[in-house]
Amino acid sequence: MPLHSVMLALRLLAPPALFLAAGLGLFFYSNFFEASSLAIARAVIWIFVFIALLLTLAYSHSRAFGLVLGITLAYWVLREQIALPALQAQPIDQPALVYNLLSFLFPLYLVTNSLWPERLHLISDLLLRGLVLGGFFLVGYLALTFLPERLDLFFSPIHLPSLHLAWLRLPQPSSFVFLLSSLLLAFLLIRRPQPFYAAQLACLIGFIAILPYFAIPYLASISVSLLLFIIGAAVIHEAFNMAFKDDLTGLPGRRALNQRLARLGKKYTLVMADVDHFKKFNDTYGHDAGDQVLQVVAHILKGVEGGGQAYRYGGEEFTLVFAGQTAEAAQPYVEQVRQRLADYSIALRGQERPAKKPATKGPDLAQRVKVTMSFGVAEKTPDLLDAEAVIKAADQALYAAKKAGRNCVALAGSKKSARFKAQK
Numbered sequence: 298m299p300l301h302s303v304m305l306a307l308r309l310l311a312p313p314a315l316f317l318a319a320g321l322g323l324f325f326y327s328n329f330f331e332a333s334s335l336a337i338a339r340a341v342i343w344i345f346v347f348i349a350l351l352l353t354l355a356y357s358h359s360r361a362f363g364l365v366l367g368i369t370l371a372y373w374v375l376r377e378q379i380a381l382p383a384l385q386a387q388p389i390d391q392p393a394l395v396y397n398l399l400s401f402l403f404p405l406y407l408v409t410n411s412l413w414p415e416r417l418h419l420i421s422d423l424l425l426r427g428l429v430l431g432g433f434f435l436v437g438y439l440a441l442t443f444l445p446e447r448l449d450l451f452f453s454p455i456h457l458p459s460l461h462l463a464w465l466r467l468p469q470p471s472s473f474v475f476l477l478s479s480l481l482l483a484f485l486l487i488r489r490p491q492p493f494y495a496a497q498l499a500c501l502i503g504f505i506a507i508l509p510y511f512a513i514p515y516l517a518s519i520s521v522s523l524l525l526f527i528i529g530a531a532v533i534h535e536a537f538n539m540a541f542k543d544d545l546t547g548l549p550g551r552r553a554l555n556q557r558l559a560r561l562g563k564k565y566t567l568v569m570a571d572v573d574h575f576k577k578f579n580d581t582y583g584h585d586a587g588d589q590v591l592q593v594v595a596h597i598l599k600g601v602e603g604g605g606q607a608y609r610y611g612g613e614e615f616t617l618v619f620a621g622q623t624a625e626a627a628q629p630y631v632e633q634v635r636q637r638l639a640d641y642s643i644a645l646r647g648q649e650r651p652a653k654k655p656a657t658k659g660p661d662l663a664q665r666v667k668v669t670m671s672f673g674v675a676e677k678t679p680d681l682l683d684a685e686a687v688i689k690a691a692d693q694a695l696y697a698a699k700k701a702g703r704n705c706v707a708l709a710g711s712k713k714s715a716r717f718k719a720q721k
């Protein structure tokens with residue numbers, strides 16, 4: 298049994314095993330189930346936090362990760378810094394100030410997290426989002442510690458009586474920030490109608506809506522649990538929507554490619570590949586036969602060695618991504634798949650193929666055809682600013698390969714003038 302299959306099986310088994318062990322541990326070694334319903338409701342929220350964080354990490358969704366962190370911290374502040382001190386009858390102005398500050402900073406954090414592009418390396422992206430949240434927390438803490446009177450002056454008065462939205466039950470600066478943030482998040486949702494954008498808007502409105510009523514037993518913990526569930530569901534929904542797999546070929550599709558491109562480092566090579574004379578092929582053998590060819594092409598591209606990963610770019614175009622590789626290093630592997638395809642004899646499943654498999658092996662009824670592909674290779678260089686520019690350079694190299702007679706690999710030159718070196 299290959300070792301990597303065993304490792305893969307163990308890796309898949311680890312999360313459910315850990316989850317089960319944690320659940321049973323909770324049952325046997327804690328008084329969790331003897332606690333009051335309220336204590337359970339408050340404890341359950343941490344299970345939601347754990348699951349939501351796990352999902353955002355599993356799907357590399359750093360924005361959703363930032364959102365989960367933000368909601369969790371806001372809930373903690375709400376419970377520990379507002380609800381408990383108020384219950385313990387401490388001076389009421391401190392919890393009131395924290396409440397005002399929370400209602401002001403929470404929408405601002407959500408907007409910052411949302412506008413922050415998901416571009417960097419995943420780990421540094423997650424760390425930076427954590428740091429930004431820490432920054433918000435620190436600002437709040439310092440303001441509370443050193444400027445309590447100023448804060449009170451800022452939040453308590455109704456600065457613009459004609460514009461006061463009493464029904465929001467928020468201090469006026471917070472109600473303005475909340476409204477503007479909601480409008481912005483709604484605009485983002487309309488511009489990019491994706492589940493996560495809906496979830497973050499729901500989180501903003503949901504959290505601010507429960508704020509004035511947090512003292513009602515169960516309300517805060519149950520609402521925040523629901524919001525965390527909404528984020529987790531959105532992450533899963535988005536992962537499905539991402540069309541990671543192209544239906545026809547089974548390769549990851551264009552959106553998966555875009556996500557991959559956003560996370561490439563400084564050194565990588567992209568290859569654009571296109572089936573030669575495919576229009577003519579379709580016209581001669583029909584669209585269904587063309588589809589079969591694309592499946593074979595995808596299968597061969599998927600087997601590319603040297604760390605390359607194949608994507609269906611669209612139509613009869615494919616992309617190979619070689620992360621951490623120069624064009625020179627990737628080229629032999631591209632050459633290898635070009636040769637494999639050129640040598641491959643494709644058996645077309647024609648309409649005349651018998652519905653039932655014959656009992657005895659007769660002559661091969663399938664029509665056999667061969668196709669070739671042209672490839673354009675470009676690596677990331679300082680003058681190609683982003684992955685889009687590298688794709689463009691690879692496309693130009695592909696064009697050169699077509700011009701050089703097809704069925705060949707062309708390298709984009711490192712100079713801007715793009716010299717091409719075609720190989721046959």
Ligand SMILES: Nc1nc2c(ncn2[C@@H]2O[C@H](COP(=O)(O)OP(=O)(O)OP(=O)(O)O)[C@@H](O)[C@H]2O)c(=O)[nH]1
Nearest residue numbers: 571572573574575576577579584587588612613699
């Ligand atoms: N069967 C099939 N055909 C497709 C699919 N997507 C795109 N095509 C066809 O691919 C062909 C692409 O044609 P062109 O872009 O003109 O390129 P070409 O004919 O291959 O010419 P060269 O690229 O110069 O070799 C068109 O006829 C499209 O209809 C698909 O999913 N299935």
